[in-house]
Amino acid sequence: MELLDLTALQLGEAIRRGETTIPAATQAALDRVAAENPQNNAYITVLGQQAMERAERLQAALTPDSPPLYGVPMGLKDNLCTRDIPTTCASKILGGFTPPYSATAAERLEEAGAVLLGKLNMDEFAMGSTSETSCFGPVKNPRDLERVPGGSSGGAAAAVAAGMGWYALGSDTGGSIRQPASYCGVTGMKPTYGAVSRYGLIAYASSLDQIGPLARDARDCAAILDQIAGADRHDATSVAGPYGNVLASLDGDLRGVRVGLPQECFGQGLDEAVERAVRAFAKALEARGATVEEFSLPIMDYAVPTYYILACAEASSNLARFDGVKYGWRAEGYEDLTDLYNKTRTQGFGWEAKRRILLGTFVLSSGYFDAYYKKALQVKAVIAAAYRAAFERFDLLLTPVAPTAAPRLGESLSDPLKMYLSDIYTVPVNLAGLPGVSVPCGADEAGLPIGAQLIGPAMGDAMVLKAADAYQREVRA
Numbered sequence: 001m002e003l004l005d006l007t008a009l010q011l012g013e014a015i016r017r018g019e020t021t022i023p024a025a026t027q028a029a030l031d032r033v034a035a036e037n038p039q040n041n042a043y044i045t046v047l048g049q050q051a052m053e054r055a056e057r058l059q060a061a062l063t064p065d066s067p068p069l070y071g072v073p074m075g076l077k078d079n080l081c082t083r084d085i086p087t088t089c090a091s092k093i094l095g096g097f098t099p100p101y102s103a104t105a106a107e108r109l110e111e112a113g114a115v116l117l118g119k120l121n122m123d124e125f126a127m128g129s130t131s132e133t134s135c136f137g138p139v140k141n142p143r144d145l146e147r148v149p150g151g152s153s154g155g156a157a158a159a160v161a162a163g164m165g166w167y168a169l170g171s172d173t174g175g176s177i178r179q180p181a182s183y184c185g186v187t188g189m190k191p192t193y194g195a196v197s198r199y200g201l202i203a204y205a206s207s208l209d210q211i212g213p214l215a216r217d218a219r220d221c222a223a224i225l226d227q228i229a230g231a232d233r234h235d236a237t238s239v240a241g242p243y244g245n246v247l248a249s250l251d252g253d254l255r256g257v258r259v260g261l262p263q264e265c266f267g268q269g270l271d272e273a274v275e276r277a278v279r280a281f282a283k284a285l286e287a288r289g290a291t292v293e294e295f296s297l298p299i300m301d302y303a304v305p306t307y308y309i310l311a312c313a314e315a316s317s318n319l320a321r322f323d324g325v326k327y328g329w330r331a332e333g334y335e336d337l338t339d340l341y342n343k344t345r346t347q348g349f350g351w352e353a354k355r356r357i358l359l360g361t362f363v364l365s366s367g368y369f370d371a372y373y374k375k376a377l378q379v380k381a382v383i384a385a386a387y388r389a390a391f392e393r394f395d396l397l398l399t400p401v402a403p404t405a406a407p408r409l410g411e412s413l414s415d416p417l418k419m420y421l422s423d424i425y426t427v428p429v430n431l432a433g434l435p436g437v438s439v440p441c442g443a444d445e446a447g448l449p450i451g452a453q454l455i456g457p458a459m460g461d462a463m464v465l466k467a468a469d470a471y472q473r474e475v476r477a
């Protein structure tokens with residue numbers, strides 16, 4: 001049995017059956033990290049000794065009824081707070097910050113017996129689509145080290161793709177779980193807004209941020225969601241919802257399920273190989289009993305500008321707290337308090353974070369608030385309504401995750417506007433607060449992975465994962 005080839009659920013089962021041990025699995029993952037991290041830079045912090053000690057303790061407490069993911073080693077994106085373990089958001093400004101508490105999602109996994117291997121690299125403050133804006137240097141795509149892994153959860157996707165842990169938690173504000181999952185060939189899910197507590201997730205754009213799993217397949221994602229979902233008294237936007245037994249509902253049967261293909265997602269700018277792969281994905285859903293029909297979703301054109309106005313506005317406000325006083329790093333040689341703020345923020349933030357703070361401050365300033373921020377909020381409501389109308393006709397929507405496969409390193413940052421436009425298929429899902437999953441569905445001519453995106457109505461997380469799982473059963477069959 002090759003441990004690193006198992007899914008997280010299969011490993012959990014092998015551990016419960018005594019076919020392997022938690023320390024053996026943890027050691028295998030740490031060995032892989034030691035071998036691969038110097039190349040792909042997926043991990044910022046690796047917890048070698050600490051992870052092995054936890055593995056020994058968990059092994060001693062193992063019972064036949066331990067939870068499904070008990071003992072399975074995993075990683076967390078470095079914007080999820082972890083008690084006594086540095087949490088950096090891949091930013092110099094959080095250098096030296098060690099949170100006094102853990103994110104609720106991380107804590108729930110810990111209670112279910114997760115072994116934390118370390119903290120995963122990302123775009124600074126989750127702002128980006130390539131994981132190149134990290135102050136720890138870019139992450140590289142394990143499928144092709146000259147390509148980006150996507151972003152901002154690029155470290156999470158690269159780690160899962162390279163066997164450096166069986167799963168990871170990322171965050172998704174406008175595609176940051178789904179798009180890197182697609183570029184690296186793993187399954188990544190953004191739950192319904194509110195399904196998973198955001199307590200302890202360092203905020204980028206609070207009204208759009210959601211924590212979710214990246215894993216080998218949809219069944220693993222369901223098992224992880226079952227652990228982390230549900231109301232939390234620390235996050236007033238979290239809801240109880242129909243979660244806790246999503247895994248049990250994945251039966252592979254899509255009879256009677258109506259899938260809509262928005263025409264606007266298959267037009268100009270879409271790479272031919274991606275279109276072909278996503279249409280083949282639709283055929284596989286049909287083979288499982290679904291009906292697939294094209295329809296028009298004209299609001300797609302407004303999603304990217306609306307998203308970047310709202311996300312930057314919220315970011316400018318959320319990042320105001322990093323001032324050199326409360327958290328992390330402080331510049332040296334300041335003259336007074338204003339100078340301390342100025343020097344710390346000037347030297348502590350990278351270019352992309354600064355660009356967004358400036359843009360966000362602009363759209364929130366008096367005189368521009370109504371023209372940009374308020375207007376964007378109104379368009380957000382129109383986009384959400386368009387999806388609600390679509391879900392009166394369909395149970396699920398199917399689109400590509402990104403217009404192309406992974407670009408080369410260094411190609412994207414020079415033209416930020418072009419990079420923002422490549423978020424076209426993922427950002428409207430966050431604006432509407434809906435669940436979406438990215439499912440690997442083949443490769444382009446260069447052998448680079450392609451992802452299909454399934455989108456469900458609010459609280460339809462189980463349906464989204466059921467269809468993703470049905471597809472994975474169909475291609476395995």
Ligand code: GLN
Nearest residue numbers: 126128172173174175176
């Ligand atoms: N690429 C998008 C952005 O840069 C999405 C990032 C995210 O989901 N965190 O904002």
